[in-house]
Amino acid sequence: MPSNQERRPPEEGQQCDVLIVGAGPTGLTLAIELMRRGVSCRIIDKAAEPSRQSKALGIMARTLELLDHSGITEQLVEQGQPVKAVQVRSGTSILADVELTPIIRSRYPYILTLPQSRTEQVLYERLTMQGGIVERSTELVALEQLQGEGADLSDTTVQATITSAKGSEMIRTRWVVGCDGAHSTVRHLLGLSFGGDAIAQQFGLADVHVHWPVKPEGVRIYLHQGYIAAFFPMPEERYRVIIAAPPDAPFTGEQRQSGSSAHGQTDVTSSHGEWSRPEPDDAEGEYAPLNSNHNGSAEMALPDIQRIVDACMPERDRVELYDPIWTARFKVNERKVEHYRRGAVFLAGDAAHIHSPVGGQGMNTGIQDAVNLAWKLALVCNGQASAAILDSYDEEREPVARALLRWTGLFTRLVISRLRPLAFMRNTAAPLLSSRRFVQLRMAERLSETGIRYPHSQIVRQGKGWHRGMPLPGDRAPDGGRPDRGVVSGKHVLLIFPGTVQPELAPFSAVRQDVEDLEERDERPLWMRVSDSWRNVIDLSVLLPDQPLMLPQPLPAYYEVDHAQLLHRLYGMERGGYVLLRPDGYIGFVGSLADELELIGWVNRFFRIPVHYS
Numbered sequence: 172m173p174s175n176q177e178r179r180p181p182e183e184g185q186q187c188d189v190l191i192v193g194a195g196p197t198g199l200t201l202a203i204e205l206m207r208r209g210v211s212c213r214i215i216d217k218a219a220e221p222s223r224q225s226k227a228l229g230i231m232a233r234t235l236e237l238l239d240h241s242g243i244t245e246q247l248v249e250q251g252q253p254v255k256a257v258q259v260r261s262g263t264s265i266l267a268d269v270e271l272t273p274i275i276r277s278r279y280p281y282i283l284t285l286p287q288s289r290t291e292q293v294l295y296e297r298l299t300m301q302g303g304i305v306e307r308s309t310e311l312v313a314l315e316q317l318q319g320e321g322a323d324l325s326d327t328t329v330q331a332t333i334t335s336a337k338g339s340e341m342i343r344t345r346w347v348v349g350c351d352g353a354h355s356t357v358r359h360l361l362g363l364s365f366g367g368d369a370i371a372q373q374f375g376l377a378d379v380h381v382h383w384p385v386k387p388e389g390v391r392i393y394l395h396q397g398y399i400a401a402f403f404p405m406p407e408e409r410y411r412v413i414i415a416a417p418p419d420a421p422f423t424g425e426q427r428q429s430g431s432s433a434h435g436q437t438d439v440t441s442s443h444g445e446w447s448r449p450e451p452d453d454a455e456g457e458y459a460p461l462n463s464n465h466n467g468s469a470e471m472a473l474p475d476i477q478r479i480v481d482a483c484m485p486e487r488d489r490v491e492l493y494d495p496i497w498t499a500r501f502k503v504n505e506r507k508v509e510h511y512r513r514g515a516v517f518l519a520g521d522a523a524h525i526h527s528p529v530g531g532q533g534m535n536t537g538i539q540d541a542v543n544l545a546w547k548l549a550l551v552c553n554g555q556a557s558a559a560i561l562d563s564y565d566e567e568r569e570p571v572a573r574a575l576l577r578w579t580g581l582f583t584r585l586v587i588s589r590l591r592p593l594a595f596m597r598n599t600a601a602p603l604l605s606s607r608r609f610v611q612l613r614m615a616e617r618l619s620e621t622g623i624r625y626p627h628s629q630i631v632r633q634g635k636g637w638h639r640g641m642p643l644p645g646d647r648a649p650d651g652g653r654p655d656r657g658v659v660s661g662k663h664v665l666l667i668f669p670g671t672v673q674p675e676l677a678p679f680s681a682v683r684q685d686v687e688d689l690e691e692r693d694e695r696p697l698w699m700r701v702s703d704s705w706r707n708v709i710d711l712s713v714l715l716p717d718q719p720l721m722l723p724q725p726l727p728a729y730y731e732v733d734h735a736q737l738l739h740r741l742y743g744m745e746r747g748g749y750v751l752l753r754p755d756g757y758i759g760f761v762g763s764l765a766d767e768l769e770l771i772g773w774v775n776r777f778f779r780i781p782v783h784y785s
Contacts, residue, residue: 188346189213191212191347192355193216193520194350197350197537204545207661213306217308222287222288222291229403230285232620255280258390264598277619316328316515329515346517349522365508367504369502373415375479376414377471377495377499379410380494381402381491382491397417471500504526507569511565523568526572527580546753554779557779641743665751666742707780708778748764
């Protein structure tokens, strides 16, 4: 960054709706989602080029579902390695042996492993197809929020100053989103604390080839007296090997020779708990290397990794590691901001939360932050919703990160514990619990992130006619073997179920009448009359339980036959009702046919839509 004497007065820059800082997976996803909804945005990154390191590896089922709208998931699956089993061992004992495919309730019932560098490349190619570019070697240096007169911040603007090789530039934008990683400039400029702790254990990784006596299926994890060696299959027959050692144990050859450990070294962290050599701001916080050399690779020798792998594995199972393409030594931080928003500035991804890489949740959580925020920002930027809807971003996503830090931290400490009573309890209880179906399903929901829900969000609603069997508001929509409708269209989708028990129940008595006759007399149900003005933000889909005889053929576009009543049963709608799906595939409203006015009132509360009842 140039000094004050060298910096020229910033020039007035191009205006935009949203300025995105950071072009990692979170920032790229946000830009893609905004641009496909017609929102003007700029995305900057201070790194000169994308990271070539593999970093985050696992892509979870829910992330694949959310990226399914434009062929991104198809490309990821083509390049990635599906992992369908996980086995955990301590010595010769098997603590857990789980097949993922039967228990992950998704179209993608596995963990997809793909180096983050290739995930970013797929996202970048999609962004360029939409006409977007990443402005590299460009750094944010100042932010100023200019308060408007509106109580809901809808007319607030942000003045951002950026620098690049071209000089300084001042941008006026409506919103700024910091997706700039664990060392977020946006977070620092806002003065937000990044509270949390570091786990004392030492960690290392290597992306290598592995020679197995007998090659296993899926992920294999070995535990031994505070040490851990975990093997994650990668594309091209490689493995991501993650190791951990107690804080007082010699970790590298240099430490063994000096008789020291990484624990307590003054050059490892600063007084604020951040690493002595910050990674580029687009780096994910799952792997924060220590003492990296000039080209970004950490000082972790393969023989040191091999030594810990040998210590963890029974002699008969021992493997040979060879041909590494990346090694790193790192420590694990567990940190989170208290709130994801300040005024017209938001944080997403590692800028808001970092945690243990156990479970591979970091990149996935950031991508899902971006999807959650994007459709809300787009509605506001396009004048289709009140800015108050943006309050739900922090309300929904902060608890997800809080729970994530809690369970990944607990699990990490459990698997690396050297306390004999705790290790005995773990080794005794784990085989019993992991074999139980309900435990497997709960763990699968956490791992795949398909269990994330927003029941307490202010923008979800349960109709008074809700009954048992229906999904709950804020839940992920039941899969049904097809892409989430809202995700595909980019809009809300109202599913209207006439019902299979009483198909003539009001307000659907007119559904089977001739459409032309309905238009002449306008005896349509109330939902049908008011929904004419919803079309820009809400797609309609009337799911008929069987093939109607009285409607013209082919059916109007918003009618669909629910063959075998699959969706009626999936949504508990045999008696009929409404389900409003959000663009991120979660349920915004659910109720019975009698909740028609409640649904209309809910739509009017959040959307800026002129509704006519005549």
